[in-house]
Amino acid sequence: MRVRKLTLAAMALAAGLSLTACQSDDGTDPSAAPSAASSASSSNGGSESAAGGSAAAGQEGGTDTAGKTSDGTGGTSGTGEGGKTAACRTDELEITATDATVGGDTEGTVAVDLKNGGGRDCTLTGYAGVDLKTNTGSLSAKRTGRQAPQIVLADGDTVTFGITYPVNDSGGSGVRVTGLVVTPPNETKSVTLDWPGAATLPVTDGSGTPVQVGPMGSAGQGG
Template identity: 35%
Template structure:
């Protein structure tokens, strides 16, 4: 998972949190205090989609100010192969079944049926930086959508403490499986900042939500 940029103020908070952790003698990653810097979120590698390795949505796309963005990486999408394309999908979010879970809903707005299988790319964006969600360990079904039909996938994250000490992300870049175009959507997600937070931000395969 990759942190692309972090403010100086957050970096100072990280140093303070590390100092307090050393004093307590408890350095476990998952028990670091909330309020630590987003710089503590480690870089764990690029997002993947559709079972094949690909850059994260933030790296593989060049933003155009909102909505769909076009990939800057080489390799144009295949045309007419029945794969669900970003341009033929609508994106929305809804509450998940538990705290720390959000459903990302995808609907086929095209004129023909399409299919997809695999993990989406998802990057959470905020004023303090960008974090790429990792894959969960769930298996990926094949999803076929007739025009007007929808599916979803789950985003999992450690819930924030609610005291304003964590990091709030305000948007997400979502790349469907086997696609090279991402869609930017508004998404408010608050997480605590500690050394284990990044590893607990994960996505399930498309079609495996409730």
């Protein structure tokens, strides 16, 4: 009986030693391990933070890019190649003519106004084409030969040039003027206006035109 008790005691002691050895070999404390729920929460929090950072960075970059794109279109209206201001087109100009003859002048004068209504700045360089429609046919005006500067015409502004012609004091019927045709510089499209000057021109000997046109910006007496 005593031998049996000793044997059972020895077995219990061996089992205890074996359990202790297993705990030492593992080296971990189950109570110190994070719970599954805690680990999942921590992992999700990190992902959300990273996603938020990416969205913010992309949003900021998109705004910057859009701003540059929209800003790049400014300041180009009315410019041609090389950033130069484009020429005025006939359809952009409001063209009118008035009698500008001053009492006592030996020649008659018609002032032609070109107003820029195109919504952009544009340029006029040189001479306009001027033709008088008469009862004997078309009569082209001759350029005065004065230097013709380049004029930058702002939207809404007006530039004027002059047309001079001889006054018919011959006592005869002369040549009856029925209209005025104006073609802006470097354009092919013309505008036909009522002639505001004297009703007739003196008959010439056919050696040349008696009508003269001044350059853009000229005033009185054809410039």
